[in-house]
Amino acid sequence: MDLALTDEQKARKQEFYDTCKELEKKKPPNFLGFETIYEDDECWEYNLSCAKEFAKKGWLALGWPPEYGGKGDMMDRVLFAEARGYHSVPGVDIFGVQMLAPTLLQAASEGVKKEFLPPIAQGEVMWCELWSEPNAGSDLASLSTTAMRKGDEYVINGQKTWNTGALKADWGFGVFKTDPAGRKHHNMTFILLDMKTPGVTIRPIPYLDGHAPYCEVYFDDVRVPAKNIVGQEHEGWAVVNLLAGFERSGINEIMTMIRGLEDLVQFCNQTKRHGQPLAKDPLTRNRLAELACQLEAARALAYRVADLQNRNEMSLMDASAGKIFFSELGERFAFVATDILGPYGQVKTSRWAPMNGVWERMFHEHFITTVSMGTNEIQRNIIAWYGLGLPRIR
Amino acid sequence: MDLRFTETQEILKKMARDFLTTECPKTLVRKLEQSDEGYSPELWKKMAELGWMGLIIPEEYGGMGYTFQDLVILLEEIGRNILPGPLVATVTSTLLILEAGTEEQKKELLPKIARGEVILTTALLEAEGVFDAAGISVKATPKGDNFVIDGTKLFVEMAHVANHIICVTRTKDSTAPEKGITLFIVDPKATGISHEVIPTIAADKLCEVHFRDVTVRKSNMLGKLDEGWPIVEMMLRKGAIAKCAESLGAIETCVEMTVAYSKERVQYERPIGAFQALQHKMADMWTAMETSRYLVYEVAWMESQGLPCAKEASMAKSYVNEVYKDVAKWAVRLHGAIATSADHDIPFYYRRSKAADIAFGNTDFHREIVAQKIGLA
Numbered sequence: 001m002d003l004a005l006t007d008e009q010k011a012r013k014q015e016f017y018d019t020c021k022e023l024e025k026k027k028p029p030n031f032l033g034f035e036t037i038y039e040d041d042e043c044w045e046y047n048l049s050c051a052k053e054f055a056k057k058g059w060l061a062l063g064w065p066p067e068y069g070g071k072g073d074m075m076d077r078v079l080f081a082e083a084r085g086y087h088s089v090p091g092v093d094i095f096g097v098q099m100l101a102p103t104l105l106q107a108a109s110e111g112v113k114k115e116f117l118p119p120i121a122q123g124e125v126m127w128c129e130l131w132s133e134p135n136a137g138s139d140l141a142s143l144s145t146t147a148m149r150k151g152d153e154y155v156i157n158g159q160k161t162w163n164t165g166a167l168k169a170d171w172g173f174g175v176f177k178t179d180p181a182g183r184k185h186h187n188m189t190f191i192l193l194d195m196k197t198p199g200v201t202i203r204p205i206p207y208l209d210g211h212a213p214y215c216e217v218y219f220d221d222v223r224v225p226a227k228n229i230v231g232q233e234h235e236g237w238a239v240v241n242l243l244a245g246f247e248r249s250g251i252n253e254i255m256t257m258i259r260g261l262e263d264l265v266q267f268c269n270q271t272k273r274h275g276q277p278l279a280k281d282p283l284t285r286n287r288l289a290e291l292a293c294q295l296e297a298a299r300a301l302a303y304r305v306a307d308l309q310n311r312n313e314m315s316l317m318d319a320s321a322g323k324i325f326f327s328e329l330g331e332r333f334a335f336v337a338t339d340i341l342g343p344y345g346q347v348k349t350s351r352w353a354p355m356n357g358v359w360e361r362m363f364h365e366h367f368i369t370t371v372s373m374g375t376n377e378i379q380r381n382i383i384a385w386y387g388l389g390l391p392r393i394r
Numbered sequence: 395m396d397l398r399f400t401e402t403q404e405i406l407k408k409m410a411r412d413f414l415t416t417e418c419p420k421t422l423v424r425k426l427e428q429s430d431e432g433y434s435p436e437l438w439k440k441m442a443e444l445g446w447m448g449l450i451i452p453e454e455y456g457g458m459g460y461t462f463q464d465l466v467i468l469l470e471e472i473g474r475n476i477l478p479g480p481l482v483a484t485v486t487s488t489l490l491i492l493e494a495g496t497e498e499q500k501k502e503l504l505p506k507i508a509r510g511e512v513i514l515t516t517a518l519l520e521a522e523g524v525f526d527a528a529g530i531s532v533k534a535t536p537k538g539d540n541f542v543i544d545g546t547k548l549f550v551e552m553a554h555v556a557n558h559i560i561c562v563t564r565t566k567d568s569t570a571p572e573k574g575i576t577l578f579i580v581d582p583k584a585t586g587i588s589h590e591v592i593p594t595i596a597a598d599k600l601c602e603v604h605f606r607d608v609t610v611r612k613s614n615m616l617g618k619l620d621e622g623w624p625i626v627e628m629m630l631r632k633g634a635i636a637k638c639a640e641s642l643g644a645i646e647t648c649v650e651m652t653v654a655y656s657k658e659r660v661q662y663e664r665p666i667g668a669f670q671a672l673q674h675k676m677a678d679m680w681t682a683m684e685t686s687r688y689l690v691y692e693v694a695w696m697e698s699q700g701l702p703c704a705k706e707a708s709m710a711k712s713y714v715n716e717v718y719k720d721v722a723k724w725a726v727r728l729h730g731a732i733a734t735s736a737d738h739d740i741p742f743y744y745r746r747s748k749a750a751d752i753a754f755g756n757t758d759f760h761r762e763i764v765a766q767k768i769g770l771a
Contacts, residue, residue, distance in 0.1 A: 001403070001463060002396050003695050009395075075395065261768065269771045279771040289761035292768050293709040300688035307397040321681040383680055384673035388653050391668040 003303070005079075012076055016083035019057070023050050024087040030349065032361050033256065035368060037090050038165040038213035050091025051123030060097050061121040064105060068113060069121045074310040078251055078303075085255030095165075096120045096127035100173055103243040107190075108230045116171075116192065128195070130160040130174025130217060131240070138378050140175070141184055141237060145219060147176035147191055149226065149233075154178065154191060156199075156222040162372070166202050166215035169195050175236045182234055190236035192228040199223070209364050244374065248319040249305040250326040253369065254298045257326075257333055260362075261292060263355055264337055271354075278340070287336050291329075298326045317387035320379040327369035327376060334362035397691070403467050406460075410471035413444065418475045420739050426478040430591075431555055432599035433479030442510025447484055451492070455504035462632065466639040466694035473643025476742050478598065480513045480552035482640065486633040486754075487514035487560050490577065494617030494625045499579070503558070512557040517547035517580075517603055518626065525630060525755045527623050528571040532605065534563035534578060539612050541565075541578060543605040551753075553589050553601035556582055561605070566620050575623040577616040584608050596749035631704055633754040634711035635697055638690045641718040641750045644743050645683045648725040651740060652676060655729055672728055679724055682717045689713060705767035712760035715751040722747040 028042040037047040062077040064070025101120050119125035136143035145158025178189040199222035204212035231239040268279040301322045337359040338345030349357035370376050384390045450465050451457020506512045522529040532545030559580045566574030586608040589601045617625050656667030693710045696703035722744040726733045733740040
């Protein structure tokens with residue numbers, strides 16, 4: 001067992017951190033992490049400029065084969081995610097770069113790869129995901145939006161929902177029922193479509209704090225070229241499962257929390273309560289130390305998942321465990337931090353908000369990680385059924 | 395980066411698992427808990443033949459010369475089977491000799507330890523029951539070429555069968571409690587020493603040891619006069635990691651036994667493992683196990699590489715303490731009434747989860763170290 005980085009890896013890690021540190025300085029006042037890019041035009045511009053910077057360095061194609069413009073390896077991708085997380089820098093499109101690109105590399109035709117990969121690597125095209133429907137959430141396979149084949153086109157009708165950033169995205173990928181009479185799991189196709197296609201209507205859904213990073217998308221006779229599919233026709237479920245396995249180590253989110261803890265420690269050292277630094281309060285010390293221990297455990301597991309991914313030995317169980325653990329750690333962290341801040345824990349970005357209001361935001365933003373990408377309850381099912389071999393009642 | 399075990403480590407792991415499965419059935423564990431000695435001299439001898447007591451002792455002193463990380467892999471297997479006996483006490487006391495012993499002390503003791511001829515333990519805690527230097531008040535007073543030790547030590551593991559006790563004493567009063575601590579290697583048969591086993595939850599033979607004007611030769615001092623605390627801290631750190639490894643093994647057994655039982659036990663015409671109320675709890679137990687595992691491996695690797703890891707060791711100990719207690723608790727709960735019976739194997743693990751929590755510093759003790767290391771003023 002060896003956890004050491006090679007000298008080259010250390011050097012690249014330093015470069016990732018240095019670049020992200022510089023980019024962090026350019027963040028607009030309303031930027032408070034990944035989701036805010038979809039809520040604020042200035043934050044979106046910041047996201048695009050970071051993407052351009054990373055594209056110039058070839059960092060949006062880390063671990064890709066060289067023939068598609070790839071550079072570095074999977075470990076570089078992990079180290080880059082770490083640096084971005086620590087400095088909370090956007091610019092890596094979670095949907096295009098992190099989810100779709102690796103899926104295309106494994107499952108798409110040569111033509112699709114050649115057409116769609118370069119704009120992702122160049123940071124030119126931003127993507128969104130079109131999966132959930134009003135009646136197909138955790139049970140995604142029961143979806144009902146159809147894409148019926150007519151000549152060399154699919155015609156899409158129906159509705160998708162919870163589409164993060166759909167109003168900003170250029171393109172979307174989704175699963176649609178292409179064979180409504182077919183067997184479940186063998187009746188849908190993974191399709192790529194231009195979000196500007198006539199018949200596409202996008203509406204924002206206000207999140208519980210009033211912001212709207214999520215959308216619902218309506219399809220009314222939307223025509224998509226039949227060549228824009230990934231995998232076999234009617235076999236989109238396999239592609240969905242493939243995609244779900246990518247980039248699940250959580251290292252990015254964990255590093256953001258580690259930085260958050262550092263900032264909180266500094267705040268406690270500088271803030272006086274009862275005539276002494278808040279940091280001297282035994283309960284505060286104990287609670288922050290507890291979080292620090294859990295963060296280290298989360299980081300160690302994230303490296304395990306990354307190590308498996310690097311060797312193509314992806315374990316569903318470990319990825320699910322990591323997702324459950326880091327997302328619920330995010331909840332606990334937000335609860336503890338807002339407790340420690342006392343009355344200031346409720347203040348949104350403004351002059352009375354410590355740390356720019358990040359903890360007020362975290363108090364509700366954590367649902368994004370516990371509920372999305374397969375709810376944690378679904379993740380527990382995955383561990384129980386596929387990992388522990390426990391019987392499944394249907 | 396490669397998180398896989400090396401071939402040597404895989405062999406060590408497999409050998410240990412096979413050996414313990416055959417040689418340490420739960421019938422033996424139960425017998426040893428109820429015995430006065432608390433260990434099996436016969437099994438101890440076989441373990442010595444496998445080189446376990448000398449695993450991390452350098453080859454020049456008759457040991458195997460393995461790394462600390464290898465030791466952690468062995469202890470994980472020991473923890474799976476909850477082998478009772480003085481292995482951890484001996485190995486962690488050996489760390490003190492390796493770190494601070496004179497060449498003479500090393501030559502004298504290490505080969506005997508490796509051969510399984512001597513059992514070692516360390517007398518640290520006193521009435522206050524704290525793991526920091528402020529809790530040390532047992533005095534060692536110079537008298538000619540000797541020191542005289544006077545006072546009472548508590549919770550000294552396996553002192554009743556030890557051949558040597560390393561006693562942590564106060565040799566100087568100082569405003570900084572870390573100054574003025576000195577270690578001595580003491581013969582438990584010396585005049586003035588008496589001991590008694592304290593009844594504890596894990597029946598793990600923790601002893602109270604009374605030193606009444608016990609004379610120790612100056613040559614039995616381990617390390618330098620008044621400067622013993624950093625060595626103790628090193629032992630507490632490595633001991634905490636070692637304990638984590640044992641706990642990790644125990645957690646594995648708790649998860650495996652619970653999952654297996656839930657597939658067999660039928661209620662409402664189906665195995666209880668088919669119910670999601672239980673499935674999700676088992677998924678949580680498994681997740682807690684995996685987060686513990688890679689944290690422990692990470693710290694063990696850092697320690698093996700000689701990297702500073704006081705923060706990470708304390709993180710691991712306080713984290714694994716809580717996971718072990720929680721997983722063992724849920725193992726009992728999911729088994730149901732059957733696992734509250736003394737005849738069942740799960741209670742071994744549940745009772746020991748408390749003992750493991752306390753050994754080498756409990757959760758709050760280590761969280762305070764973490765609080766300091768993450769920069770809280």
